[in-house]
Amino acid sequence: MSRAETLLLVVFWIAVAVAVAVRLAAAIRRHQLADPAPQYARFTPPLPGARWLACDTTICGHMTTVHTPQPDGAYRCFNCGTTKGD
Numbered sequence: 289m290s291r292a293e294t295l296l297l298v299v300f301w302i303a304v305a306v307a308v309a310v311r312l313a314a315a316i317r318r319h320q321l322a323d324p325a326p327q328y329a330r331f332t333p334p335l336p337g338a339r340w341l342a343c344d345t346t347i348c349g350h351m352t353t354v355h356t357p358q359p360d361g362a363y364r365c366f367n368c369g370t371t372k373g374d
């Protein structure tokens with residue numbers, strides 16, 4: 289292989305490496321823009337004395353919701369307002 293052929297081969301592979309690097313950088317940039325980090329959830333302190341209890345109404349869909357204590361000892365659903373004894 290002559291000196292000119294070797295130089296041509298080196299230039300060719302440098303061009304290939306630059307082309308791959310440019311395409312890889314573009315792909316990484318697209319990936320970073322498409323999938324940003326999610327926002328942090330906002331912390332809210334729990335209500336004093338509150339409990340997570342199953343709410344037996346169709347409004348709450350029998351799901352567990354926050355219930356706040358009432359003066360008579362019952363717990364009131366924070367979502368639908370119904371009370372349940374303890």
Ligand SMILES: [Zn+2]
Nearest residue numbers: 343348365368
């Ligand atoms: Zn409820």
